Amino acid sequence: MFLDIVTGEKTEILRTVCAKVTKFDKSLAKLVSDMNDTMIKAKGVGIAAPQVGVNSRVFLAVLGSTTKNPVTVPMVNPEITYFSDDEELDEEGCLSLPKQFAKVWRSERVTVKFQDLKGKSSQLKLSGLDARVVQHEVDHLNGILFIDRLED
């Protein structure tokens, strides 16, 4: 099912520090499924719950999005436990900020810890675009948009 994407840099839900997920139930699975449909329709490589109006620490990230075998990974209660000092400058956009694009500095490599839809914990070491997408999506769960990270 497609959900409406919330837009606007001043919209309250996009500026909210989202609540931790504590119930790993059918409604979480349904939310993630609907977010996936919505992301595919919008041609995004990531989508966070606040972007569909839901105050929950969950997002989907498409890893390997420029390869032949992209994988969409739902991350619940994600936490970046390592940011490399090396940073890269690359262009970002956001489904919630239509037609806005800008170059943003992000760590080249990160380690992210998260839970799956059943609450099982794991971690991934990511680099390049995958690391960028995860940093962008974790920001959403903390009420941060990429335009906040632009230099003057």
Ligand code: ZN
């Ligand atoms: Zn975004």
